[in-house]
Amino acid sequence: MQIYRVGGSVRDELMGVTAGDRDWVVVGASPEDMLAAGYTPVGRDFPVFLHPDTHEEYALARTERKTAPGYRGFVFHADAHVTLEQDLQRRDLTINAIARADDGRLIDPCGGCADIEARVLRHVSPAFAEDPVRILRLARFAARFPAFAVAPETLDLMRAMVRDGEADALVAERVWQELSRGLMAGRPSRMIAVLRDCGALAVVLPEVDALFGVPQPAKYHPEIDTGLHLLQCLDWAAGHGATLAARYALLVHDLGKGSTPREEWPRHIGHEQRGAKLAVAVSERLRVPVECADIGRLVAQEHTNIHRAGELRPDTMVRLLERIDVMRKPARLEDILLACEADHRSRPGFDASGYAQADIVRAAAVAVRGVDAGAIARGLAEKGRVDGPAIAREVSAARVAAVARRSSGEGPARQG
Numbered sequence: 001m002q003i004y005r006v007g008g009s010v011r012d013e014l015m016g017v018t019a020g021d022r023d024w025v026v027v028g029a030s031p032e033d034m035l036a037a038g039y040t041p042v043g044r045d046f047p048v049f050l051h052p053d054t055h056e057e058y059a060l061a062r063t064e065r066k067t068a069p070g071y072r073g074f075v076f077h078a079d080a081h082v083t084l085e086q087d088l089q090r091r092d093l094t095i096n097a098i099a100r101a102d103d104g105r106l107i108d109p110c111g112g113c114a115d116i117e118a119r120v121l122r123h124v125s126p127a128f129a130e131d132p133v134r135i136l137r138l139a140r141f142a143a144r145f146p147a148f149a150v151a152p153e154t155l156d157l158m159r160a161m162v163r164d165g166e167a168d169a170l171v172a173e174r175v176w177q178e179l180s181r182g183l184m185a186g187r188p189s190r191m192i193a194v195l196r197d198c199g200a201l202a203v204v205l206p207e208v209d210a211l212f213g214v215p216q217p218a219k220y221h222p223e224i225d226t227g228l229h230l231l232q233c234l235d236w237a238a239g240h241g242a243t244l245a246a247r248y249a250l251l252v253h254d255l256g257k258g259s260t261p262r263e264e265w266p267r268h269i270g271h272e273q274r275g276a277k278l279a280v281a282v283s284e285r286l287r288v289p290v291e292c293a294d295i296g297r298l299v300a301q302e303h304t305n306i307h308r309a310g311e312l313r314p315d316t317m318v319r320l321l322e323r324i325d326v327m328r329k330p331a332r333l334e335d336i337l338l339a340c341e342a343d344h345r346s347r348p349g350f351d352a353s354g355y356a357q358a359d360i361v362r363a364a365a366v367a368v369r370g371v372d373a374g375a376i377a378r379g380l381a382e383k384g385r386v387d388g389p390a391i392a393r394e395v396s397a398a399r400v401a402a403v404a405r406r407s408s409g410e411g412p413a414r415q416g
Helices: 008-015 031-036 084-089 112-118 126-130 133-144 152-163 172-183 188-198 226-239 244-252 255-259 271-286 290-307 314-324 332-345 356-369 373-382 388-407
Strands: 002-006 023-027 048-050 057-060 062-066 074-078
Touching: 002 008, 002 084, 008 112, 023 084, 031 057, 062 084, 126 152, 133 152, 133 172, 133 188, 152 188, 172 188, 172 244, 172 271, 188 226, 226 244, 226 332, 244 271, 244 290, 244 332, 255 271, 271 290, 290 314, 290 332, 290 356, 314 332, 314 356, 314 388, 332 356, 356 388, 373 388
Parallel strands: 023 057
Antiparallel strands: 002 023, 048 057, 062 074
16 A cells, blocks of 8 residues: 555645645555555545544545546546556646655656646646536636646647537536635636636626626726726735625626627616626526625625715615615625725726725714614604504614714714
8 A cells, every 4th residue: 555645735835835635645455455444435436535543535546437428427446456647647737646655756747847837737638628627627726826827738628628518517516616716716817717718608607708898988997898897806806805705796796787788888877787687697506605695696786886875865875785784784794895895996097096985884884783773663662653664764764864973974983
């Protein structure tokens, strides 16, 4: 039995970046050998075991054979005769096909070390084309390692996969898994750019793909192209530590502009409501977590209103905050405001202007949450007025009055 550390931890170690979980390959062993050594089996499709002490994953060296379309159509073969080199040959990218022995030796049959040095993302073998998830993985690696270029032959292979319909077999769970990880990388725009370059964006996110080439008024968007604006938003948010929910919201915030009739360009009247519906559709199709989906819908629907926060009347502001539901879910407000700030400040020439709108909305939210709805309801009950609509009207009026006092400088100081 020989044991080798493989994959991402070896790659990251060679690149001098913080490594994640460590993965191990076992050569020359059978499942029975692993059980006898105290390992716990966890693999469903192929033999994977947890170490009895560290609980890290140890997989038997294996080969695979394509038997059906999609990423599930594989038969795996693992036994004591499969070599380490055979196992590494089945991996996706050369930089992920490097192993380190327990004596420190590197085993690199696919040239991964050279590609790390050259900053290239390159497929190991033509078998890359058998698994469409690898398109998403490569795009996600491009977002994590923005200095790496995609090898021309790899990009050609990805384009062929899309033309052959392999990307059509991707399922929602795997798309979201890779998409969410790419959004949380250092430069999410690279993931979108790579997917668009190979044609996969039109398959997995056609609503986003439709934004490229759609113009916006140069006065407000010097970058003009809506798709380019999206890429700038994502990278600005990544540079400011935005959560996944905020980054996903930016991904879907302008989808309505992709459906604006050409004769109305570069204006996009009503894109907010159209975009909110499209954001809901995307979230449902990809089975996006509820909190991300809700914030995505709200940013698509309300970002223009938040940009105009300084112009809103107190009653309009209260209705906005009620739609966001800051009373029951106050924590989501910061994600929404950061997404809106990214939408504003990522535009060329706008970053230095700051985003005072966020402070205005925060102050109004403090005022709204300061209204004691229970006390109002009890006061009305003492007067014999217990119907729900009357209570709702009184609570709303109190909130409007509180926001008006806050905006005029009365009451507590604005929260910065």
